[in-house]
Amino acid sequence: MEKLVITVALDGAEVTREQTPHLPVTPEEIAADAERCRNAGAAMVHVHGRRPDGTPTQDAAVYAEILKAVRKRTDVIVQVSTGGAVWMSAQERLAPVLLKPEMASLTTGTVNFGSEVFMNSPDQIEEFARTMVANGVVPEIECFDLGHIDNALALVKKGILTLPLHFDFVMGVPGGVAPTIRNLVHMSESIPAGCTWSVAGIGRAQLPLATTAIMLGGHVRVGLEDNIYYTKGVLASNEMLVARVVRLAAELGREIATPDEARRILRISDRNPI
Ligand code: KMH
Ligand code: ZN
Numbered sequence: 001m002e003k004l005v006i007t008v009a010l011d012g013a014e015v016t017r018e019q020t021p022h023l024p025v026t027p028e029e030i031a032a033d034a035e036r037c038r039n040a041g042a043a044m045v046h047v048h049g050r051r052p053d054g055t056p057t058q059d060a061a062v063y064a065e066i067l068k069a070v071r072k073r074t075d076v077i078v079q080v081s082t083g084g085a086v087w088m089s090a091q092e093r094l095a096p097v098l099l100k101p102e103m104a105s106l107t108t109g110t111v112n113f114g115s116e117v118f119m120n121s122p123d124q125i126e127e128f129a130r131t132m133v134a135n136g137v138v139p140e141i142e143c144f145d146l147g148h149i150d151n152a153l154a155l156v157k158k159g160i161l162t163l164p165l166h167f168d169f170v171m172g173v174p175g176g177v178a179p180t181i182r183n184l185v186h187m188s189e190s191i192p193a194g195c196t197w198s199v200a201g202i203g204r205a206q207l208p209l210a211t212t213a214i215m216l217g218g219h220v221r222v223g224l225e226d227n228i229y230y231t232k233g234v235l236a237s238n239e240m241l242v243a244r245v246v247r248l249a250a251e252l253g254r255e256i257a258t259p260d261e262a263r264r265i266l267r268i269s270d271r272n273p274i
Contacts, residue, residue: 002265003257004249005219007168007198008037008238009046012225013056013085020228022237025050027062031069034076036239041246043262044077045070046105046140046221048084049096056085063096075259077268079103079140082128086116090124097131102268104132105168106139108155109148112175118144125151129160138268141167144176146183149190164194166266168221171209172202179205181212188218196266200226210245214254219265220245 010024010033017023024033034045047070049062063080070078080096082104097104106128107120132139139161141152155161169187172179177187179201188197198219201209206227210220222241230236230244246256263269 001217001254002196003255003261004214004245005044005196005198005257005262005265006042006242006245007044007046007079007200007219007221007223008034008042008242009200009221009223009225010034010037010238011048011050012223013048013081013083015224015228017054020224020235022228022235023054023224024238025054026052027065027069030066031073033238034070034078035073036237037242038074038076038259040239040242041256042076042242043257043259044079044103044266046079046081046223046225048081048225056088058084058088058092058095060095060099063101064099067099067101077102077259077262077266079105081105083107083118083142086113086118090127094128094131097128097135097137100135101137102263103138103140103266105142106132106152107142107144107148108151109143109145111144111148111173114174122151126155126158126160129155133160138266139165141165142170143167143187144170144173146177146187146190149187153192163192164196164267165191167191167195167197168200169197170200170202170226172205179209181208184209184212185216188216202226204229204232206241207244211248211252214245214249214252
């Protein structure tokens with residue numbers, strides 16, 4: 001098996017400081033947390049911009065500060081969000097891609113998101129994908145449901161994206177695919193040979209799905225964006241969630257990828273240097 005790439009989704013758009021004091025908000029806090037997680041074993045951080053008051057923003061200036069602050073401290077891959085928050089416009093969400101980060105998330109379908117709708121129309125997905133390719137940004141295909149895999153493969157058929165791709169199965173959002181091991185096996189077997197995948201289990205699904213991915217040869221995303229608890233009633237820090245995956249992987253005999261090893265595994269070695 002390839003070494004294990006651990007991604008940590010540090011802050012997201014929905015979690016608040018009222019819910020957990022461990023949430024990093026400012027670029028400096030995000031960078032410091034990225035460094036702690038890198039030291040614990042993470043190879044990549046998935047980040048959302050936040051204003052000083054904690055509200056989510058896709059402002060390129062905020063992302064530029066995050067990229068700079070992280071790069072000053074550590075060598076992790078920085079993956080910017082193009083998901084943003086459900087109320088944001090497509091143009092707003094796409095802004096950080098123009099900074100040419102190494103990687104950006106690309107959700108390939110609309111999904112109910114709790115009581116909201118996370119809208120990703122076909123035209124919009126296509127525009128996001130084209131913009132990433134034009135800027136040398138590697139997409140991580142975010143699949144909140146099974147059909148999102150097929151939507152990504154349709155972009156390959158159209159010649160907009162090229163195989164192999166890296167997929168992230170986001171499982172357990174109310175409205176999206178249920179976070180079962182059976183669904184994870186099915187999704188991981190539904191992508192073309194040579195593609196890579198990780199799983200982001202939401203809430204208490206994070207631990208069993210991460211463990212399953214380690215055993216299946218997939219990769220793992222943890223972090224406060226997806227889950228704020230270490231165990232029932234006990235809040236986690238991002239570092240604690242990463243460290244737990246590292247211990248699990250050691251027990252299961254899977255080595256951990258450094259950021260540079262992850263760049264090779266995810267095929268981003270010769271892409272944008274920031
Ligand atoms: N905040 C969610 C609506 C992503 O970052 O690409 C979407 C999201 C996905 O977080
Ligand atoms: Zn996100």
